Amino acid sequence: MTRKLLILIASAGSAAMLLGAFGFQYIGDMAPCKLCLWQRWPHAAAVLIGALALLLPGPLLPLLGALAALTTAGIGLYHTGVERGWWEGPTTCTSGPVGGLTPEQLMEQIMSAPLVRCDEVPWEMFTLSMASWNAIASLGFALIWLMAARAR
Numbered sequence: 471m472t473r474k475l476l477i478l479i480a481s482a483g484s485a486a487m488l489l490g491a492f493g494f495q496y497i498g499d500m501a502p503c504k505l506c507l508w509q510r511w512p513h514a515a516a517v518l519i520g521a522l523a524l525l526l527p528g529p530l531l532p533l534l535g536a537l538a539a540l541t542t543a544g545i546g547l548y549h550t551g552v553e554r555g556w557w558e559g560p561t562t563c564t565s566g567p568v569g570g571l572t573p574e575q576l577m578e579q580i581m582s583a584p585l586v587r588c589d590e591v592p593w594e595m596f597t598l599s600m601a602s603w604n605a606i607a608s609l610g611f612a613l614i615w616l617m618a619a620r621a622r
Contacts (some may be wrong), residue, residue, distance in 0.1 A: 539612035546603075
């Protein structure tokens, strides 16, 4: 495959992931959690990098595209671990123990908690959450970006 075609495939994949995320948010009425939002930024960067890489030669931009894809894959894997209870997520979007808190501290924690928790799975397919699917797809996009960096 040619360099341009590989760049188009990888950046179109990131664009499709963003469109899917916005579709779940606005059509499916599934508000994103903090980690979901974090996963979107590298996809947006990959789309912009793809547009530049189509105009400018060399391996640097495709390597940056691969880095963007690997970044969102890493966040997706981290989010998957939070969802499955393998580790704790950010305290601003997961529930934690309430022992040792005064009633005032507990009330403050409840009132400042986000509406969407990172440790709950609102949708899954074949037992994998959106974060898991993002990680898998993004690893594939990273491979495509690396192929584009090697292509002439």
